[in-house]
Amino acid sequence: MLKYAAGRLLTALPVLLIVSALSFGIVWIVPGDVAAEMAGPTATAEELARLRERLGLTRPWHEQLVGWYGALLRGDLGESILLRQGVAEAIIERLPVTLALTFLALAIAFVIGTTLGVIAAVRAGKGADRVAMGTALIGFSLPDFWLGLVFVYVFAVLLGWLPTGGYVEFTTDPLGWARSMLLPAGTLALSQMGLFARMTRAAMLEVLRQDYVRTARAKGMPGWIVVGKHALRNALIPVVTVAGIACGVLLGGAVVIESVFSLPGVGRLIVGAIQRRDYPVIQGGLLLTATIFVLVNLLVDLLYAALDPRIRHGRR
Amino acid sequence: MAAGDAAIAAPAAAQAKPPGALARLLAHPSFRWGLLLFGAVALCGLAADWLAPHDPLRNNFRTRFVAPNETFWFGTDRFGRDILSRTLHGIRVSLRIGLGVALLTALLGGAVGAVAGFVRRADGPLMRFMDALMAFPAVLLAIALAAALGPSEFNVVLALSIAYVPRTARVMRAGVLVVREFPFVEGARAIGASPARVLLRHVLPNAMAPLVVQQTYVFALAVLAEAVLSFLGVGPPPPTPTLGGIISEGRDYIQEAPWISLAPGVVIALVVLGLNLMGDGLRDALDPRLRTAVR
Numbered sequence: 001m002l003k004y005a006a007g008r009l010l011t012a013l014p015v016l017l018i019v020s021a022l023s024f025g026i027v028w029i030v031p032g033d034v035a036a037e038m039a040g041p042t043a044t045a046e047e048l049a050r051l052r053e054r055l056g057l058t059r060p061w062h063e064q065l066v067g068w069y070g071a072l073l074r075g076d077l078g079e080s081i082l083l084r085q086g087v088a089e090a091i092i093e094r095l096p097v098t099l100a101l102t103f104l105a106l107a108i109a110f111v112i113g114t115t116l117g118v119i120a121a122v123r124a125g126k127g128a129d130r131v132a133m134g135t136a137l138i139g140f141s142l143p144d145f146w147l148g149l150v151f152v153y154v155f156a157v158l159l160g161w162l163p164t165g166g167y168v169e170f171t172t173d174p175l176g177w178a179r180s181m182l183l184p185a186g187t188l189a190l191s192q193m194g195l196f197a198r199m200t201r202a203a204m205l206e207v208l209r210q211d212y213v214r215t216a217r218a219k220g221m222p223g224w225i226v227v228g229k230h231a232l233r234n235a236l237i238p239v240v241t242v243a244g245i246a247c248g249v250l251l252g253g254a255v256v257i258e259s260v261f262s263l264p265g266v267g268r269l270i271v272g273a274i275q276r277r278d279y280p281v282i283q284g285g286l287l288l289t290a291t292i293f294v295l296v297n298l299l300v301d302l303l304y305a306a307l308d309p310r311i312r313h314g315r316r
Numbered sequence: 317m318a319a320g321d322a323a324i325a326a327p328a329a330a331q332a333k334p335p336g337a338l339a340r341l342l343a344h345p346s347f348r349w350g351l352l353l354f355g356a357v358a359l360c361g362l363a364a365d366w367l368a369p370h371d372p373l374r375n376n377f378r379t380r381f382v383a384p385n386e387t388f389w390f391g392t393d394r395f396g397r398d399i400l401s402r403t404l405h406g407i408r409v410s411l412r413i414g415l416g417v418a419l420l421t422a423l424l425g426g427a428v429g430a431v432a433g434f435v436r437r438a439d440g441p442l443m444r445f446m447d448a449l450m451a452f453p454a455v456l457l458a459i460a461l462a463a464a465l466g467p468s469e470f471n472v473v474l475a476l477s478i479a480y481v482p483r484t485a486r487v488m489r490a491g492v493l494v495v496r497e498f499p500f501v502e503g504a505r506a507i508g509a510s511p512a513r514v515l516l517r518h519v520l521p522n523a524m525a526p527l528v529v530q531q532t533y534v535f536a537l538a539v540l541a542e543a544v545l546s547f548l549g550v551g552p553p554p555p556t557p558t559l560g561g562i563i564s565e566g567r568d569y570i571q572e573a574p575w576i577s578l579a580p581g582v583v584i585a586l587v588v589l590g591l592n593l594m595g596d597g598l599r600d601a602l603d604p605r606l607r608t609a610v611r
Contacts, residue, residue, distance in 0.1 A: 011444070018448035030464045137596075141536070141589035143543050146563050146581035153574050252453020256544050260567075270456065271548055274463045282460055290451040 023287035078280035087284035097265035104185035109192040117200025139194035148187040148260040165262035203235035244300035248293040347597020354590030361407030368401035391575040402557040416473040417538035429488025450482035467553035487530040491523030525602040532595035
């Protein structure tokens, strides 16, 4: 297990190095002068020169990259041009909202998705299967940001049950926090819910065919225990790996959903930075989300190997 | 666009499988429903010039915020522009971008995946690079790239293609890894075929089926992502009407004029649902082994 973990860590390292280089390199693909684009048309030549100096654009590209890696090791992501604040600081301030939104959505997607998947597998080929799989398919075909607007219209504008947007700190008002997170997390969960449902159904169908399931049934065990305990436990192993991928998709989705519901998270920070060309924040935001994704998937792989010994002996 | 998409599917089906693949495809209920949905919306988009009852770009301040009625079926926006006409033209933009992304990722991802799967030495570096690209949430990466590259329809296609290329590369590589171990490939090598010939003539044609399936899903993902880009203001530049752009305009008036955002969202959902259904049908018809797998 230790050897597998070390090997897996070794493949994650170069990925992280490339990820950080790519995050930084986003300024290089901007056509024309990045500093001029950032500073706007009213900037003087002197202001432009100062901005170029601050971004390190006056140095050759390899020196810029070395400087970026060096700063990263010190935990320094640079300064936001617009917020007059360190990028790392700005991100850390907003990270809890994004993480809460992502994990709430993951939890909702996982619970509803696996439930749908189990129902579909147990009733394979019947009406319940079609309804469950149809729901899953529609779930990942709907544009989530649009669905968010529909939810806002129905639950906030028409019915007045929930706020149209905005954020309440958990520490000041837990109930208000839950009310402000329910719609965004539910909307965000929808696309991944379908994925979990499909994955669970496929894995369950595979497991329900196994001999030990037939044995359990034959010795007279109640059906729901066979399905819920014997089969589901084994079927969930491959579903766990999907959770890692889903985490990345949800982080990306959070960027848009936070904008729709006016939640003060990293996503809205990045979107604001993109709209106002605040490149240090864009670089830091890209680096952060990708790093979270790599680490979560590292964790998932290790968990997977711990759950299923075949993986660490190379029979994937 | 419907014809274009069918054209991608048909030759591959004819080459890679014995006769009957196409018939099997058309008999598949998911594929038929998907084709019907996608085809219907695509035709509306293609015929937008004839079907649109009004000019999608002309402002008319006397018809601002008109709720849906006989003249304006889907209502009008804050400039008095007809939502139906704008939506029809928006479909065309969405499909053009979706198809562009599906083709460009097939080309780039196909090449990367084929080389990674066939040339052992290139495998590690290429796939680590793809892993790194895939670590960024695709939508976020596309937003950042589209903003950095500057507003143009081609840049949107390019940004989305870079974001979605790793998935295609992975699928292609997996296919090549399987096919290159087949005895007929060894046979081709044994009679002295060059590596390039073995790859292009023997391995690739037999590894195409999963790629065709994958690209249908990429098409769907690209349509969804393009809507997000336009919604956030980094899509094709105005005055091009885009589905995401119309939704974004309606967002500011959701209390007074909720109809603005409604139609474009439904249309996106129909296109994506159609493509996903077609993808499921293709997957079953072209490669039965994939039936239990999820994209």
